[in-house]
Amino acid sequence: MLNYISRRLNLLLINAFILTIIAFLLAQWSNGQSLTDTNYIIDYVKYISAILQGDWGSSIDNRLILQQGLTAFASTLELCIISFITAALIAIPLGIFAGFYPNHFLDYCIMTIALIGLAIPIFWLAVITTMLPRLTGITLPIDGGISPIFEVPVVSGFMLIDTLLAEDLYQLNAFYDRLAHLFLPSIVLSFFLIAEIIRLTRRSITTVMKSNYIKAAYANGLSKTRLVLHHVLKNALPSIIHQLRLQLSTIISFAMVIEIVFSLPGAGVWLLNSIKEEDYLALPAAVLIISGFILLFSIFIDIFLMIISPLKRKSLYVD
Amino acid sequence: MRFLFTIAMTLLLYGCYKNESVITDTLIYCSEAYPQSFNSQISHDISTLDATTHQLYNRLVKFDASGESFIPDLATHWQQSDDKLSFTFFLRKNVNFQHTDYFTPTRFFNADDVIFSFQRMLEINTPYNSINRAGDSYFYNHPFTNLVADVIKIDDYTVKFILNEPDVTLLANLAAHYGVIISKQYGEKLLSIGHPEKIDYYPIGTGPYQFKNANKRTGIIRYNAHPQYWGVRPSIKNLIFEVTTNKTKRHSKLLSGECDIITYPEPSQLDKMAANPKIKLHRTATDNLALWSFNTVAAQFNNKNIRQAFSYAIDQKTIIEAIFFQSGNATSSLLAEQSWAYNPKRITLQYNPQLALEMLKNNNFDFNKTITILTSIENSVFNPNFHKTAELIQINLFDIGIKSEIISLLPAALEKRLASGHYDTYLTGINMPMNDPDSLFRPLLSCDATVAEGNSSQWCSKRVQTLLDSALLESNFIKRIMSYYKLQEITQQDRPYYPIAHVLRVDASNQNISGLRVDPLTGIDFQYIRKTEVN
Numbered sequence: 056m057l058n059y060i061s062r063r064l065n066l067l068l069i070n071a072f073i074l075t076i077i078a079f080l081l082a083q084w085s086n087g088q089s090l091t092d093t094n095y096i097i098d099y100v101k102y103i104s105a106i107l108q109g110d111w112g113s114s115i116d117n118r119l120i121l122q123q124g125l126t127a128f129a130s131t132l133e134l135c136i137i138s139f140i141t142a143a144l145i146a147i148p149l150g151i152f153a154g155f156y157p158n159h160f161l162d163y164c165i166m167t168i169a170l171i172g173l174a175i176p177i178f179w180l181a182v183i184t185t186m187l188p189r190l191t192g193i194t195l196p197i198d199g200g201i202s203p204i205f206e207v208p209v210v211s212g213f214m215l216i217d218t219l220l221a222e223d224l225y226q227l228n229a230f231y232d233r234l235a236h237l238f239l240p241s242i243v244l245s246f247f248l249i250a251e252i253i254r255l256t257r258r259s260i261t262t263v264m265k266s267n268y269i270k271a272a273y274a275n276g277l278s279k280t281r282l283v284l285h286h287v288l289k290n291a292l293p294s295i296i297h298q299l300r301l302q303l304s305t306i307i308s309f310a311m312v313i314e315i316v317f318s319l320p321g322a323g324v325w326l327l328n329s330i331k332e333e334d335y336l337a338l339p340a341a342v343l344i345i346s347g348f349i350l351l352f353s354i355f356i357d358i359f360l361m362i363i364s365p366l367k368r369k370s371l372y373v374d
Numbered sequence: 375m376r377f378l379f380t381i382a383m384t385l386l387l388y389g390c391y392k393n394e395s396v397i398t399d400t401l402i403y404c405s406e407a408y409p410q411s412f413n414s415q416i417s418h419d420i421s422t423l424d425a426t427t428h429q430l431y432n433r434l435v436k437f438d439a440s441g442e443s444f445i446p447d448l449a450t451h452w453q454q455s456d457d458k459l460s461f462t463f464f465l466r467k468n469v470n471f472q473h474t475d476y477f478t479p480t481r482f483f484n485a486d487d488v489i490f491s492f493q494r495m496l497e498i499n500t501p502y503n504s505i506n507r508a509g510d511s512y513f514y515n516h517p518f519t520n521l522v523a524d525v526i527k528i529d530d531y532t533v534k535f536i537l538n539e540p541d542v543t544l545l546a547n548l549a550a551h552y553g554v555i556i557s558k559q560y561g562e563k564l565l566s567i568g569h570p571e572k573i574d575y576y577p578i579g580t581g582p583y584q585f586k587n588a589n590k591r592t593g594i595i596r597y598n599a600h601p602q603y604w605g606v607r608p609s610i611k612n613l614i615f616e617v618t619t620n621k622t623k624r625h626s627k628l629l630s631g632e633c634d635i636i637t638y639p640e641p642s643q644l645d646k647m648a649a650n651p652k653i654k655l656h657r658t659a660t661d662n663l664a665l666w667s668f669n670t671v672a673a674q675f676n677n678k679n680i681r682q683a684f685s686y687a688i689d690q691k692t693i694i695e696a697i698f699f700q701s702g703n704a705t706s707s708l709l710a711e712q713s714w715a716y717n718p719k720r721i722t723l724q725y726n727p728q729l730a731l732e733m734l735k736n737n738n739f740d741f742n743k744t745i746t747i748l749t750s751i752e753n754s755v756f757n758p759n760f761h762k763t764a765e766l767i768q769i770n771l772f773d774i775g776i777k778s779e780i781i782s783l784l785p786a787a788l789e790k791r792l793a794s795g796h797y798d799t800y801l802t803g804i805n806m807p808m809n810d811p812d813s814l815f816r817p818l819l820s821c822d823a824t825v826a827e828g829n830s831s832q833w834c835s836k837r838v839q840t841l842l843d844s845a846l847l848e849s850n851f852i853k854r855i856m857s858y859y860k861l862q863e864i865t866q867q868d869r870p871y872y873p874i875a876h877v878l879r880v881d882a883s884n885q886n887i888s889g890l891r892v893d894p895l896t897g898i899d900f901q902y903i904r905k906t907e908v909n
Contacts, residue, residue, distance in 0.1 A: 116591075185623070188630045196632050198623055203594045203614045204400055318623075320592065328591060 059361065063354055074346050075103055078339035082112075085335030106343070115334045124340045127325035128348070129212030130200060134310050134321065138241040142248035149249075150256025151283060154291075157261055165253060172250025177309045181243045181316035188239075196236045200320045205229040240317045244310055255298045259291035266290075293364040300356045304349050398905045399611040401887075403898070404618045404633035408590050413574040414551040414896075415495065416506055418807060420755055423551050423897030424637070425615055429597060430472075431554035431579035434463055434488065435545055437893070441809055442714070444545050448483065448555055448580065458540035458849055463488075465531040470602040471557045472584035476576050479559055483580055485527040490558035492518065492525045501565060506574045521547065540849050543810050550808035551896045555580060582608050582901045593617030608901050628653065628882055634905060635883040635890065637898070641699040641758045647882055648700075654887065657700075658879040660894035661710040661806035661814060664702065664757045666767065666872040667830040672798050674739060681869040683733035684799075686726045688770050694875055697763050702875035708814060708865055710876045715811040715858035721866045723873075731774045744777040748791060749801040751782040756803020756877055763874070764801050792825045800830045803877070809895055811858045812846055818871065819861075831870035838864060884908070 079102045083095075105111070111121035153162040185197045200214060201207065207214065207221045207229055215237075218229040263269060264287060272286055311323030318324065322341060329337035409425040410417035434449040449463040469483035494502040495518050521541055526534045535544060547553060560578040564570045577585050582605065583597040595615040599608050616633065618624045621640040625647070627633040639647060647653050668675045668684065675681060694704045706723045709716050734741075747767060749760040757763055764780040771778045783791060791797060806814045817828030819838050838861065845857035865871065879894055889902040 185626060189626050194631055197630055198618065198627055198632060199616075202632070203402060203592075203596070203616050204397065204612070206596075318618075 060358065063357055067350055067354055070350050071347070074343060074350075075099075075106070078106075078343045079103075081339040081342060082336065085338060111340050112336050114329065114336060115332060120336055120340045123325060124322070124337065124344045126209055126212040127320065127322045128341075128344050130214060130319070130321035131307065131310050131314065131323065132348075133213050133215060134237060134240055134244060134314065134319065135306055137237050138244035138248055138310070139306075141241055142245035142252055145245070146249040146252035147256055150253040151260055151288070153253065154257040154260025154264065155279075155283065155287075157257075157264075162257075166257070169250040169253040169257075172246050173254070175246070177243065177247055178312050178316060180246060181240070181313045184239050184243050185316065195238055196232075197239060198318045200236055201229065201233045202236075205232060236319065240310075240313045240319055243313050244306070247309055248306065251302055252295070252299070255295045256291065259294045260287055262294075263287050263291045293360050293366075296356060296360060300353055303352060307345060307349070398907055399609070400614065401610045401612070401634050401900065401903060401905055402614045402616055402632065403900070404616050404624045404627055404636040406617070406619060406621075406624075406638050408593055408617045409595075411506065411574040412577040412585065412588070413556070414554055415491070415556070416574055418551070420805075420897065421617075425595060425897075426577065427551045427554060427896045428581065428891075428893070428899035428901060429583040429613065430577050430581040430585060431556070432469075432581055433550075433553040433555065434465075434548045435553075436549045437809060437895075439891075441712070441893075441895075444549060447549075448488075452545075459537050461535045461537075461544055462528065463533050463535070465533065466604065467531060469580050469604045470600075471560070471580055472578050472600050473602070474576075474578065474584055474586075476572075477557075477560050477563065477578050479557060479578070481559065483555070483557075484530045485533045486530075487555055487558045488533045489525050489527055490561055491555045492522070494556075495519065495552075496522060496525070502561060502570060502573065505570045518547065539847060541846060542849055542851075542854070543808075543812060543846065546808050546810040549896075552807070580604070582606075583613050606901060609904050610900060613900055625882075628884065631884070631908075634887055635881055637879075637881050638701075638755065639880060639882050641697070641701040641880075644700045644880065652885050654883050654885060656881045656883065656890055656892060658881075658892045658894050659703070659710065659712055660877055660879050661713060661809075662756055662803060662877045662879075662894075663705070663708060663710070663805075663814075664698075664763075664803045664874040664877055665708070665801075666874060667800045667802065668870060668872070669795070669797055669799065669830070669832055670870050671795065671832045674743070675798055677737055678868045679733055679737045680739055683730045683737070683739070684771075685869055685872045686724060686730035686733065687774050687776070688723075688767060688872065689725045690723055690874060691725065693763055693766050696766060697757070697759050698875050698877070700878070701758065701880050702877045705873045705876045706866070707862060708818065708871060708873050709811055709858070709862060710806075713809075713811055715855050715862075717859040717862040719859075720862065727770070727774050734774070734776075739776075741775050741777075744779050745771070745798040746796075747778050747780045747799050747801060748788070748797040749780065749782050750788055751784050754803060755879075756805070757801070757874075760801055767801070789826065792830065795825075795832065802830055804828050807895065811861075812842070815842060815858070815861055819865065833870040835864075835868075 076099070079099050082102065083098070109121060111119065111124070113119050114123060149165050153165040156162050187193070188195045188197060196202070201218070205218070205225055205228070207217050210217050210220050214233050215230065218225070218233050221229055269282070269286060272282055277286075311321065311326070313319070314321040314323035315327055322345065326337060326341050329335070405421055405424060407419070407421040409422035410419050411422060412426050412430065414423055414426045414431070432448045434447060435444045435452070436447045437443070438445045446466075448466050448469065450466050452461055452463045454461050465483070465485060465488065467482065471479040471483060473479065493500050497503060521537060521544060522535055523538045524536045526536065528534055537544060556573065557578045561570070561573055564572050582600055582603045584600045586596040586598050588595040593616060597613040599611045599613075601607075618627060618633070618636075621638065622643070624633065624636040625639050625643055628636045629652075644655070648655055666688075668681045670676055670681075690704050694702060707716065707720045747764045749764050751761070753760055761780065761782050764782070768778045768780060781791070781797070792800070804814065804818060817823045818831075819833050820829065820842055821834035821839050823829040825832065841857050841861050841864075845854050845861070848854040848857060879892055881890065881892055881898065883890055886906045886908050887903065888906075889904045891899040891902060893899060
């Protein structure tokens with residue numbers, strides 16, 4: 056197990072090294088410097104030490120890039136988490152059902168919906184969703200992260216938490232307002248996630264269902280609920296989580312696109328504005344923050360999988 | 375179970391969420407762009423005027439609601455001297471400047487503030503003259519520097535404006551957006567701490583609202599009601615400007631209750647909005663003009679018959695219907711109908727391609743030449759869609775055998791191209807900063823006006839220049855009007871510009887909003903606005 060973790064960390068270091076080189080090149084380019092007229096190894100070392108000390112530079116309006124980036128990314132992450140929870144609540148039961156009754160009429164229905172979900176371009180769905188309140192008469196916000204009435208101080212960057220911390224100012228009104236602003240964007244993002252999770256769950260469940268030990272359990276007279284909860288799901292889950300981990304970067308990039316459509320302040324809007332204002336220093340910072348997060352998260356998931364799945368525990372090599 | 379839980383949570387959330395239209399002391403105005411600054415002395419874009427003139431500041435005098443006569447603002451009354459060379463203004467007493475987090479005034483408004491505000495424009499040597507590149511702006515230097523010789527303090531509450539020569543436009547200039555009064559004490563404080571540039575970004579005035587904070591990135595500007603305001607205090611305590619650049623989104627936000635008032639909705643949606651009982655549309659006629667100018671120094675366009683022929687070739691009605699919908703009125707005159715100098719005996723623009731073709735042939739027009747239609751890539755309040763307008767013009771020209779090329783450029787490139795003079799025609803617009811025809815005709819027609827200032831037809835005629843100058847000095851009102859009548863006749867005969875439409879300013883509000891005032895020249899006014907609970 057120690058071997059596995061050390062190999063995983065080795066990979067992390069290599070990946071991080073490649074990432075910092077990309078970020079360094081971007082930073083150099085945005086400063087208008089070419090690599091030929093300076094000693095780039097010394098520059099790189101300087102750059103890395105500055106990054107490690109938290110000195111990521113400041114944007115053209117003299118605000119700290121690191122702080123801006125982290126706040127923006129936290130908002131994106133908030134959207135991803137909310138959407139993921141919604142999607143998991145809806146999709147896992149549907150996926151289990153479809154996997155449990157393969158080739159059933161309902162299975163076809165569920166899989167058709169999942170296929171549509173995968174086929175619809177997410178930005179188009181987002182644009183259509185912005186019209187939803189207008190067409191249905193439901194009063195839901197379609198623009199921004201929170202109503203400008205509320206001036207919530209940024210503490211954690213996760214606005215749901217920040218609004219709760221600012222409870223003395225606005226009671227729970229700001230919190231509800233934030234939730235309402237996240238509602239439509241998270242529906243759009245979860246639409247994609249639902250499709251993905253249904254597909255993964257179904258496939259995984261079908262595979263497990265075919266295995267002999269399930270057949271044996273079934274023959275032993277175990278009830279369906281018990282079978283699903285104690286045997287099928289337990290064995291199907293690791294591969295679902297593993298597959299979802301691979302989708303993380305797609306989820307984040309979709310979240311960024313959705314943010315731009317809904318003008319929801321987050322990494323997407325931050326990057327777009329920075330590019331519009333020719334504030335290119337935000338680009339390397341975004342590369343480091345977002346990719347760094349994905350790297351760390353993958354390791355976290357790997358370790359988590361190793362804890363819950365005995366098969367993984369024995370594997371020596373990192374995949 | 376999970377389904378039920380999700381649905382229950384959604385309903386719970388929906389029940390808890392109150393949209394902004396419920397809170398009656400807070401008003402959200404969704405504007406189209408972020409203001410260039412918070413001082414209408416140095417910035418003249420409509421967003422700045424909306425965000426500043428009526429909200430933050432007062433002027434010495436202002437126009438009444440009809441726009442025809444002057445009423446007191448910070449000056450209670452005024453006198454003109456017998457020789458017409460000076461005006462004396464008597465100032466209002468006990469007027470407070472705004473108390474904010476960044477400045478606490480220790481005295482009331484007085485004559486020093488008036489002198490400070492105007493000296494910034496008049497005296498090149500005052501420290502504030504060049505701050506924030508104020509001196510670069512055309513309007514910053516021009517209206518007062520040629521007009522006013524000096525501003526003298528008689529006592530704490532009396533000031534005298536001495537003119538270079540008799541000129542009737544002083545009051546109109548003082549009532550214009552750039553006639554706002556700023557605090558001298560605040561100016562001195564900023565100089566002493568070494569940050570004079572803040573005067574235009576952290577404003578202090580005497581107006582009904584005071585600045586709270588603004589963030590260009592989020593596009594949100596917050597104001598509080600000014601608690602010690604001298605006049606009628608607004609019923610709205612928190613005024614919020616939220617910049618929403620997308621027109622359709624502004625419309626959606628109005629319907630979803632995220633905005634109480636929006637500006638410039640999508641023209642194609644106006645019909646639908648008018649039919650919606652929940653929305654009130656406010657249309658204000660403005661002097662803002664969408665026009666197509668002919669470069670009169672370019673080959674062929676120096677012939678006035680060819681310019682007239684081009685004007686016969688254009689189907690103005692289709693342009694209005696396809697581009698402006700109900701957000702603009704077709705016009706044949708440069709001056710808007712509501713102006714006091716408007717000449718009712720105008721020549722109506724006709725669409726007559728046959729006549730156009732004949733005239734072009736008679737004047738030996740070179741049909742092999744491709745003419746250029748220069749325009750801006752960015753749309754503005756003058757025209758909802760420059761490019762589409764250019765395309766319609768292109769089709770009209772093609773119908774009579776003229777080849778044309780549309781060149782849409784970004785502002786910086788456009789400026790260079792205009793300065794170089796390499797264009798045949800230019801599709802643009804112009805706004806009238808004050809209620810005086812001189813402020814429209816001078817930038818368009820004066821030999822001294824540059825292309826950047828408005829003279830995109832590069833027009834220069836001795837006769838027109840003499841009329842322009844004599845009208846400005848004329849104190850007999852009837853004679854002055856006659857000069858402008860004559861000027862309009864000449865421009866219609868010589869056709870340096872093809873007027874397309876006088877643009878309406880359109881704002882839309884929810885039904886629970888009343889008391890919205892929009893001045894076509896100085897911007898939106900939230901002082902008398904009321905918001906009631908939605909039934």
